[in-house]
Amino acid sequence: MWVVWSVLLLQIASLSYAAIPDPPTARTTTVGARKLATAEDCLGVVAFAASHGQINDARVVLSETLVNKGVGYVPATGTFTTHCPGLYQFSFAGYGSSDLRLTLKRKGSRSQSWIPVVSVGPGGGSNLVLLDMEAGDQLAVFVESGKISDGATFTGHRMAKK
Numbered sequence: 102m103w104v105v106w107s108v109l110l111l112q113i114a115s116l117s118y119a120a121i122p123d124p125p126t127a128r129t130t131t132v133g134a135r136k137l138a139t140a141e142d143c144l145g146v147v148a149f150a151a152s153h154g155q156i157n158d159a160r161v162v163l164s165e166t167l168v169n170k171g172v173g174y175v176p177a178t179g180t181f182t183t184h185c186p187g188l189y190q191f192s193f194a195g196y197g198s199s200d201l202r203l204t205l206k207r208k209g210s211r212s213q214s215w216i217p218v219v220s221v222g223p224g225g226g227s228n229l230v231l232l233d234m235e236a237g238d239q240l241a242v243f244v245e246s247g248k249i250s251d252g253a254t255f256t257g258h259r260m261a262k263k
Contacts, residue, residue: 143185147171147259151179154195154242154253161195161203161242163255171259179255180241183210183234186263193242193255194227201225201247210237220245225252231260 148170151163162179169176172184183189195203202222206215219228222245232240242255 143171143262145171147173147185147187147189148257149174149181150254150256151176152254154179154249154255156244156249159243159245161193161244161249161253161255163253168256174257178241180239181255181257183236183238183240185259186234186236187259188261188263189232189234189257189259190229191232191240191255191257192227192229193221193253194225195221195242195244195249195253196225197249197252198247199224201249202245203249204243204245205230206241206243207232208239210235215241215243223247225249 148168150167151165151169151174152167153165154161154163156162157179160179163176166174166176174181181191191205193203193205195201200223202220203225204220205218205228207218208215218232218240219230221228225247234240240257242253
């Protein structure tokens with residue numbers, strides 16, 4: 102009788118243990134030698150919004166961060182680095198001199214050069230784009246010509262995980 106109860110209790114205990122899901126791992130995603138993010142970083146929302154642009158080496162650097170959830174956006178450089186792969190929506194806007202031309206550019210994780218994605222101008226404007234992003238891909242807004250005024254924004258959020 103004791104044997105039957107012992108076996109029954111062991112089976113109940115093993116089934117109860119199997120019902121508990123494993124926690125996410127804390128492994129780090131890397132591209133080359135760059136540490137990008139942990140699995141926990143990619144479980145939640147990835148979104149950013151910034152405004153009030155200045156130009157630094159033709160790149161629009163936005164000094165006021167309105168939202169910065171998750172990982173990826175660096176206000177000091179105006180660059181978004183994809184830590185969590187997926188489908189993203191990005192938008193940007195800027196206004197200034199009549200010859201202002203802004204371009205959203207992308208640099209792949211294995212590339213050294215920035216490639217134009219979409220532009221606005223002359224005089225500025227806005228654009229919205231959906232992009233499939235891989236870990237290590239970068240995006241930034243560049244000034245191709247003209248001068249930008251205070252009216253600049255750059256936003257992005259992950260719509261679907263990979």
